[in-house]
Amino acid sequence: MKKLRRLTGFLLIILLISAATVSIDILPATTKFPISTASQSTSISVVNNFGEDPQTERNFTWETSSEMNTGFIEYCPKNEFKSFTGENILISTAKSYESSKGAGTRTIHKASLKNLKPGTVYVYRVGNGTDLISTQGTFKTAEKKPNQFTFVQITDTQGANSKDYAVWEHTLDIALKAFPDARFLLHTGDMVDNGEEIAQWDLFTGAVKSELMNLPIEPAVGNHEAINRNGTNPDEKNYIDSFDLPAAMGTGAPAGTVYSFDYGYAHIAILNTECSSDNLKKEGNWLKADMQRSDKPWKIVALHRGPYGATYDSAEVRDALTPYFDEAGIDLVLQGHDHNYVRTYPMYNKAKATAGNGTVYITANSGGVKFYPGKLRSWQAVDLQPYTQMFVAVTVNKNTLKIQAYDVNNTLNDAITLNQ
Numbered sequence: 001m002k003k004l005r006r007l008t009g010f011l012l013i014i015l016l017i018s019a020a021t022v023s024i025d026i027l028p029a030t031t032k033f034p035i036s037t038a039s040q041s042t043s044i045s046v047v048n049n050f051g052e053d054p055q056t057e058r059n060f061t062w063e064t065s066s067e068m069n070t071g072f073i074e075y076c077p078k079n080e081f082k083s084f085t086g087e088n089i090l091i092s093t094a095k096s097y098e099s100s101k102g103a104g105t106r107t108i109h110k111a112s113l114k115n116l117k118p119g120t121v122y123v124y125r126v127g128n129g130t131d132l133i134s135t136q137g138t139f140k141t142a143e144k145k146p147n148q149f150t151f152v153q154i155t156d157t158q159g160a161n162s163k164d165y166a167v168w169e170h171t172l173d174i175a176l177k178a179f180p181d182a183r184f185l186l187h188t189g190d191m192v193d194n195g196e197e198i199a200q201w202d203l204f205t206g207a208v209k210s211e212l213m214n215l216p217i218e219p220a221v222g223n224h225e226a227i228n229r230n231g232t233n234p235d236e237k238n239y240i241d242s243f244d245l246p247a248a249m250g251t252g253a254p255a256g257t258v259y260s261f262d263y264g265y266a267h268i269a270i271l272n273t274e275c276s277s278d279n280l281k282k283e284g285n286w287l288k289a290d291m292q293r294s295d296k297p298w299k300i301v302a303l304h305r306g307p308y309g310a311t312y313d314s315a316e317v318r319d320a321l322t323p324y325f326d327e328a329g330i331d332l333v334l335q336g337h338d339h340n341y342v343r344t345y346p347m348y349n350k351a352k353a354t355a356g357n358g359t360v361y362i363t364a365n366s367g368g369v370k371f372y373p374g375k376l377r378s379w380q381a382v383d384l385q386p387y388t389q390m391f392v393a394v395t396v397n398k399n400t401l402k403i404q405a406y407d408v409n410n411t412l413n414d415a416i417t418l419n420q
Helices: 002-022 162-178 198-207 209-214 237-242 277-292 315-328
Strands: 047-050 058-065 072-077 090-093 095-099 106-113 121-128 137-140 149-154 185-187 217-219 259-263 266-270 298-305 332-336 341-344 360-364 380-384 390-396 400-407 412-419
Touching: 047 209, 047 217, 058 121, 058 237, 072 106, 090 106, 106 121, 137 209, 149 162, 149 360, 162 198, 162 209, 162 390, 162 400, 198 209, 198 237, 217 266, 266 277, 277 315, 298 315, 332 390, 341 400, 341 412, 360 390, 360 400, 380 412
Parallel strands: 149 185, 185 217, 266 298, 298 332, 332 360
Antiparallel strands: 047 058, 058 106, 072 090, 072 121, 095 106, 121 137, 149 390, 259 266, 341 360, 341 380, 390 400, 400 412
């Protein structure tokens, strides 16, 4: 009888251990139980974005074959990290779902980390079951106390093949060598040439896999993200699958294409210009309320089709949005779409204004293979086309915005400082 009781107890322990093992996929959002011993894979492209609060939240997106229907992220403050088998490793389960737009079925995994420590470097990796583990990456949350920081803008990196997307990689690498402490990348649209072709999204993220593992990207949707065989792609499905971004409400735009965040001394809002003028006005109303809620001294907007460019005269965008920019006191608008470099005079009420009394608009040329010739417009303080890839670095402190436009030959093509 005693032997039977001992055997029953032993079997009960085995059953409890098995139950714990099979319940891993439904762990609560954050736990302290290291799970995976899978071999490392370099095939996973991980994209990281800010959550609503860059001080305490970070979002991660990756894709796998449809057979892998669960995912997780393991993470730990870098100063506490020893290995991913340590008891201090935290785990968050991903929201995983099938997506079939473009080319077959695949699984999208999105993991959101919350309650992070401000101003802290974390080590992390993502995985899927026991089959696939990414390489190790790092990310840093925004500081609680505002400090000077720099971010980089690149735009219009679209291409058709791996050779084209290698150019985009080169542009980003040159930018990060020039500004190694850049806190994030602001991409103002046309990441790919055809937003319906998932192969192009794979080339876009795959070309900069190691960079985006560690650098947050904050994108704006471009007209090429909204293109399909019929010329329209109103749900921008592959764009939404590729990122995990906050969703502004009441704009009429797809979730994740209009959003904002605070970073340091700046409040930055991203708008979606690939919609109707009616929706643009809804975005403008959202922007006005969004900016009123912020106490940051600098107000920045990023979008794709700019109100003031060169190649294109986007009158619809200008008429719909610039009154809201004027009312909200936007200091800087970062644009794409025109494939040349433009800096405007300060603009207010669709006319040239004095320094400090209007919005400066900058189009960052192209970070990819496509260029258009310059075209003079009345609002341009600078219009140039060096026919080589460019990027813009914006350094923000309490009293100044320092804006520098470089090409990939490390030539400083333009610079301006805005003062409060």
